[in-house]
Amino acid sequence: MNIALTTGWVGALLITSQLTFAQQSVTLPTDTTKSSTPAINISGSAKAEKKELKYNLNESGTHFFKATFLNQAWLQFNQSNPGSTVVGVPKDNTFSIGLRRTRMQLFGQISDHLFLYFQFGMNNFNYLNGGFNQTASSQRKIQAFFHDALAEYLVFKNKNYLNIGAGLTIVNGLSRFSAPSVGTIMSMDVPVFAQATTDQTDEFTRKLSVYARGQVGHLDYRVAVSDPFPIQTNGAALPTYGPNSIFALKGHEKQFQGFFMWQFFDKEAHQAPGYNTGTYLGAKKIFNLEAGFITQKNAMVRVPVAGDTVYQALNLWSIASFLDIPLNKEKGTAINAYLGYFHTDYGDNYLRFNGAMNPASDIPASQRPGGLGGTQGNSFPMFGTGSVVYGQFGYLLKRDLFGEGNGTLMPYVQAQLANYQRVANTLGVYNIGLNYLIKGHNGKLTLDYQNRPYYAPSSNTSQLSAAGRRGQLILQYQIFI
Template identity: 50%
Template sequence: MKYFSVLLVILAIFSVTALAQTSPPDKTKKNKELKFDLNEDGSHYVKGTFLNQVWLRYTQTNPGSVVDGTPDDQIMDIGLRRTRIQVFGQLTDQVFFYTQFGQNNLSYRSPRKQGLFFLDAIGEYRVAKEKLSLGAGLTGWNGVSRYASPSIGSILSLDAPLYQQATNDVNDQFVRKYSVYAKGQLGKLDYRVAVSKPMSIEQSTAQEPIIDDNALFAAEPGYAQFHGYFKYMFLDKESNTTPYQKGSYLGSKSVFNIGAGFMTQKDAMWHYADNGTDTVNTNLGLFAVDVFYDRPIDPSKGNAITAYAAYTHSDYGKNYIRNIGAMNPATGVNAEGTLNGPGSAFPTIGTGNTFYAQFGYLFRRDLFGKAGTLQPYISSQYSDFDLLDDPMAMYDGGVNWLIDGNRVKLSLSYQSRPIFAANSEGNFVTDDRKGLAVMQFQIAL
């Protein structure tokens, strides 16, 4: 509550000072930013933003799912998927700062009266205009692929492709890492590289500090993690003010990028040797290539298409697998549980190869007059994980009702996920499929 009170005061100051600017407002433009200029031309500024995503959800739960010990094969719930406040600014020609507070995944089964926490807190120095900036702190300047650092307010599909957030909450904090980084744009080439200190597994909410026959993240103090992402922008250039990359420009840009990235860490993983007692350490190695295309079809009408595709090769060590169920509505499984674990989880990350694609179509901007327009979409993840005998195929589809762009957005989505269980030979195969329906209400400033 202390941080929240401070932020409310800061935002109130922004509001008052913005109204008290000496230059008269331009009445031909709508001011949709909470921004305080520090100099006359606005190149030095401090800005504040707010975002809230509410999920109303129906889940067909995985086999054996329980809520506080009570079996439940279907759950309806409401939760705050993401709540965020950003305060950032360009203080001088060279000095930039960025902070983000918030919470993720607050639901009926979360601890109550939680406080806000830092997601990001960095300082950055511009060395050579747009070509090179150096920064450090708790940050999302991550490598591997485009949505390793997603711009959450502009997500096209039900959620960001979570498999791209390779170490989320294992040895980082909701994809943010303690890092030093370099970023910039050399003509059409946009780049980011970072060196990070992995967080302690002892404090992880995603994995216990244990060792098993199959690979897990090692609980020993970790070596440095190296990662980067490079993209060539064939059409319009994208902003790199913050690390978070857009899911859809809603017809405001013509973007065509091809990107590639990596992540590596020495001895990041461990597992038992065949004798069941000796420890084997292995390196973490990830590589990805992706393509992003977002372009208006008829600028006068405002209709547009958004498309994205990615291939990722992941080496997390021997048979590594991780089930993820965002804001999972169940608390555990009983004896009928499967490989998926509880609630809405499914094998999302693992050693092997993953293909991902999404496509969206934006109808003309005045489809419903002042009530906005629609943007239907489809997406799918197809993974060939070493541990599984069958491929993992998840798909989802839905529609975004854009009342004021991404500021006021109502989304209806349905996701189908596979259930993996061991057959008589002990191999993990697809045993069933379950569904998840979500209505999301997003408000952003």
């Protein structure tokens, strides 16, 4: 199925169903047992807008089918890591235009017990055609793919105690940012390190899985058994055996994962499988304590000098707190805060550089820190064996700060502090940003500045030392319905 055919089919469905376009403040409703579609007043006297693209399958609206659309465009200025080249030409800095994410969701509660969910789209689409497969220069027309395709069975009618599902899904363990609702995140981008195996043994964080999830009292849980993809199919050059751990090139084991939240106040959205809202912009009072894990036997491998091949388990876990509450409901002010600790064991001395929508195409082999690939452009050691502390804080200013209907601002800060075995000192990546919420998450501009370390070539390939710092400035325009 190509994207044009899919889009045409969606358009026909919406027109036939006489759906009304409007805007939506959060990704999905929190309660599948009630209709979220307001009555339509054809006289035109109603003040409320319709909040979603939704076709009711029964009169009460408990059975329905919906569509959402998201586009995030980036204007990206980057101070490149030393040695970076762009299509063979050395470049100290770059200015690029790209699409960070372009997505559509199609989903619905088909009956009291049956739920269907699809997500289709593309990521990291810039002049380099986005992603890791830089050699596939003809790939610019086939970037879109199914992110999610699953069916779910609601065991107890009108209750979310136990939902059982299977398919291609982002239902993940580890943390809330391992399965983020990208249309509702507070910051310009998510902390990608939390999507621990992204594009290594998964499809952009999604895996073929069977899972169970639910909400029982204050507890929100999800557990999954996943069938990871071989690293040979990720489209990048294969890693080579050595004393430092890499993803295994032989064998195949199932992956087990779980994520648990204790919700002290309001319950979080639970309809879309696995996705966690970034901020409710003061619409809910949320305080959660969270914990998660991912484990897989013999997922990693290394070959010590003058030694036998050693297979190691992948073991990741985290604990965190999440706060998203209104301060003054009359003014509309709110805060968002997150603090988490991540234990990341990928085997001895595992390390991988990564940069979101990297604007540089290569770096000479002689200038690659530790002999590692992917160190050009805006990349830094994002994934590694060790530990990470991640925190963020944002403050939502008063409603209609610029006058009625003209939106408001939400400034934020982020910090990622990592101690990895192959990095000599604590790695710090810092972001400061400002959201202009034109109409909540449905239309917003985000200006974000990131400061990160870079690493120089060294004769000591077992441990890297920072050689300086670089910056990146991005303006994002998001449209979401």
